[in-house]
Amino acid sequence: MSAALKYRRVLLKVSGEALMGTREYGLDPEMVARVADEIQSVHALGVELCLVIGGGNIFRGISASSVGMERASGDYIGMLATVINSLAIQNELEQRGVTTQAICEPYIRRRALRHLEKKRVVIFAAGTGNPFFTTDTAAALRASEMGCDALLKATKVDGVYDADPNQVPGAVRFDRLDYLDVLSRDLQVMDASAISLARENGIPILVFSIFENGGFAKVLRGCGRYTIIGQPG
Secondary structure, three states: OOOOOOOOEEEEEEOOHHHHOOOOOOOOHHHHHHHHHHHHHHHOOOOEEEEEEOOOOOOOHHHHHOOOOOHHHHHHHHHHHHHHHHHHHHHHHHHOOOOEOOOOOOOOHHHHHHHHHOOOEEEEOOOOOOOOOOHHHHHHHHHHHOOOOEEEEEEOOOOEEOOOOOOOOOOOEEOEEEHHHHHHHOOOOOOHHHHHHHHHOOOOEEEEEOOOOOHHHHHHOOOOOOEEEEOOO
């Protein structure tokens, strides 16, 4: 394993929206391939890798509840959307020779740890399995359970800004933030439950762009452009 790596076991959270690419809905095969390329390159370095894939490109329970659907039912539908995305990523990885665990295998922590030790990519689908919890929270929860060195969030932008840089030209980008800064400023890079859980377990959150070729590996080496959310100091 490369000695230059700062993080040896990580969880990568990929938003469902990122898998849309330039589309307005669904999966963009080119974007799925790009994400798989990034994962493959990091896996080849010997990093122990977990994944959580969002489902917002297909269905979002909280959006459905705003138009009259029962929130719990909407969230369960959203969980199925994350399974669809997870299967797409799994298929793309295994075509590249990257071994993963079976999607929708019952979650048993020790079994998941064993998969990691065998250098399999572990994909946590269906969120936490509970309504009212986002895949951000699922990512923070699984990163804590798996003893990950860091939680990485792959987005469409190269870090955390004080406003959407695609809509606000003068948006300010942060290189480093404290967990409490994110909560007090309501920066919404991840939901409050996820930020609080990462804070309680001392897991740094690194936010970077999935659109930069090789960006994932660069972040693991402490290079490239990203925002780190962690303890002050």
